[in-house]
Amino acid sequence: MAANKSVSEVLNVTPQNNQPSASHFNRLFLTTLVFIAVLLTVAEIFTQFQIRREAERVMVIRMASAQRHQSQRLVSKVLLLSRPSEEARFQTHLTEIKKLFAQFEKNQLHIEQGTIPGYPVMLQNSDSVKMYYRDLRPSYFGFRTSMQRIIELAEQAKTPAEFNAELDLTSLLANEGPFLDKMDEVVKQYMRETVSNVENTRWLEFVIYLFTLLALVFAGWFILRPAVNKFEGIIVQLVEAETRTATTNRKLLSLNRALKETRQQLFDATRQQYEQKMDEQKLRTSYLVAGQEEERKRLSRELHDGIGQMLTAIKLQVESFEKSLSGREKEIKSFVVLKNLIAQTIQETRNVSNNLMPTVLSDFGLVPAVKMLADTHDKESDIDIIFHTNLSNTRLDKSVEIGVYRIAQEAVSNALRHAKPHQITIDLFEKDNYLHLIVNDDGKGFRIHRSRKEDTKRPSQGIHNMHERAALINGKFKISSAPDKGTKVQVSIPFKLAHQEYEYTQVDAG
CATH class of the missing domain: 1.20.120.340 (Flagellar protein FliS)
Structure with a gap:
């Protein structure tokens, strides 16, 4: 059709009435x-x-x-x-x-x-x-x-x-x-x-x-x-072709719109199904973690109230029996060794019980529990552990307190076992309606894989656990490290504290 011809093709056709061609106009115009x-x-x-x-x-x-x-x-x-x-x-x-x-x-x-x-x-x-x-x-x-x-x-x-x-x-x-x-x-x-x-x-x-x-x-x-006179005829033909093209475009747009709506509905349904699966998985994981925490709490109580009390009674009986062995040095030395062994067993039982579920967390809240975590590890090792906070003793949601404590416990434990640091710093503070936990160490660090090609090994179970616990309380988990540069673990949880006190305190566990 004539409307499908390009403008250049129409201009280069010599008209029947011997009018100047487009090339003639071009030469005059250029001159x-x-x-x-x-x-x-x-x-x-x-x-x-x-x-x-x-x-x-x-x-x-x-x-x-x-x-x-x-x-x-x-x-x-x-x-x-x-x-x-x-x-x-x-x-x-x-x-x-x-x-x-x-x-x-x-x-x-x-x-x-x-x-x-x-x-x-x-x-x-x-x-x-x-x-x-x-x-x-x-x-x-x-x-x-x-x-x-x-x-x-x-x-x-x-x-x-x-x-x-x-x-x-x-x-x-x-x-x-x-x-x-x-x-x-x-x-x-x-x-x-x-x-x-x-x-x-x-x-x-x-x-x-x-x-x-x-x-x-x-x-x-x-x-x-x-x-202009010559182009007027071409413009008329182009307008007619444009009209036909516009009609066709409207039909295509209608079909395209219907296709987009169908595709969007399919996408929404798929996303909704995926979100539902993720929510169900998150709920199951939450129930599983809650069950684990309850089991930890039960085991901690049984260790403390059962085995701990029994060991304490044994210690008292040994001390009583020791007093009756006056003048028998060899038997007394054996009882001293036995008494020290029982005391160590009692202390280890208390440590296991505290690690399973520290009573200070359920009784007094997150801040005293993290402070006790820093004090305990500092006394048991040669590494300085410093705890910073600007929070008062305001109680938080139970799941938040347990999740943040477990992440801090895992981060400190990983640093002590693998990083060989000289100092560990624990920061717990509230800023911009977020509860932030930052655990920093100056240890040997490690290389974090940024791509799937680099990630030839499965990430450590400790990092995976911290990431999962942060996700369960809607937190953002971030870990940054490099060889000989130390490691930084950061968790940010959206949370609005009630009656918050912005007093920045520092407790040096050393």
């Missing part, structure tokens, strides 16, 4: 653009050249005007030399005169050559300006000769009283007026030439503007107008 570009380029180059010339001329004019001011300053300084009141500053005035006169001579040489010291300026003076400079030279040389004579006399004299240059001063004043008048003529001639050049530049830019405008009119009348 016009090149002509306009050349005009604008020539105008820009000429304008920049003129601007640079006039900028150089302005700099020369400023220096020429400065020469008039320099000559007047020189005359005023010379008059100060002969004043008795300026005797103390005679040498100062003489030094300033020599410096000003050297600058005056240098500037005069440069402006006659059309140059500026320190700037890349090379102005070609016109014949008129050169003529004014020729008329200026007698006055300039007379002024310069008088100044040179006055400087020589001043250098010979040591005080204003010894300085006598009346004739040279009269000659200096006589040449100053003509010099100033001639410099005014030079400046005026520069200004006249500047105005003339600006006017010529303005007319040239106006002529280029007219040519550019004519080129644009030509392009609009002989190129754009026929091209």
